Amino acid sequence: MRIIKDDLTGPEIKALLQSHLDDMYATSPPESVHALDVDALRQPEVTFWTAWLEDDLAGCIALKTIGSDHGEIKSMRTTENARGKGVASKLLSHLTAKATESGLTRLSLETGTEAFFEPARNLYKRDGFVECEPFGSYALDPNSVFMTKTLLR
Template identity: 35%
Template sequence: MAVSIAIETPLQDDVRSLVSDLNDHLSPLSPLEFQFKMTVEQMADEDTTVFVARDETGKAIGCGALKEHDDGIGEVKRMFTRPTVRGQRIGSALLDAITALANEKGMNRLVLETGTTPGFEPAWRLYERSGFTRCGVLLDYPDSEYSAFYEKRLALAVAQ
C-alpha cells in the first residue's frame, strides 16, 4: 500500500475522526484519570506539529504529533494507526517523521508516556524498535502504575 505522511492541521473532519477512534481505542485500557489525551484543538497549538498518514485514496489512516517543550525536549503524542492497517509499519514511518523533525529543530531528547495495561504491547514494541528505552517519570505526568515512560536521546547536529 502506498502511504504518504505529511504535516497537516488536525482541524479536519477526517483527522478529527481518526483522533476520535484513537480515544475510543484508549478508553477501555486505563482509568480515565490516567489518560492524558490532547484534543484536536490542543494539537493545533503552535507548540505541536501533527503528522497524518494517508493511503493512496487520501484516507487518513494514522497520526502522530511532536509537542515541543523547554530544554530541547520533544514529546511524542497521539500515535495511532487504524486497525485495518496495523502491521504495515505505518506507525514506524510516523515515528520516523516525528524524529526527523525533532532532529531538524535541534531537540536533544524525545520522550513519551504510554499505558502499562494489556493492549499497549504493540506500542511498546514500536517505541523499543525505534530506539526508545524505558525511563522514570517525565515532564508533569504523575507517577502511576498505569503509565510507562520512554525516552530517546537524539544526536546533536554538528555545526558547520
C-alpha cells in the same frame, strides 16, 4: 505513503482522534488518560502529521515541544486498515527526523501498561526508546510507562 503536516480540520482525522480517545478511556482509568483532544493538538507547541495511503488516512503522530531541547510524542495512532503495514514505524521515523532538524536532543513519551499498549511499547523499544522516570508534569502512575530516547545529530 505520504506524510503531511495536518491542520486537524478533516473529518477523517477528527474521527481517528475520537476513536483514539475512546480506546484510551475504555482501556485506562480516566486519571491515567493523557491523550490530547483536537483543540489541545492545535496549540502552538504541537506539530501534527498524518500519513496517507493513496487517499486514505493511515495514521497520525504529534510532537509537543516541552523544553528547549526536549519533545514529547503524542497521539500516535494508525487506522485499522493500516495496521501491520509499517505506517507507525514511518510516522515515528518522520517525527524523529523533524525533531532532530528542529534542534531537539531528546524525545520522551507516556504510554499505558495494559496489554492493549504492548504493540506500541514494542515499537518504541525497537526504535531505541528506554524506560525512564516521569518527565515534565507527569507523576508516577501504575498505569503509565515513560520512555525516552536521545537524538543524535
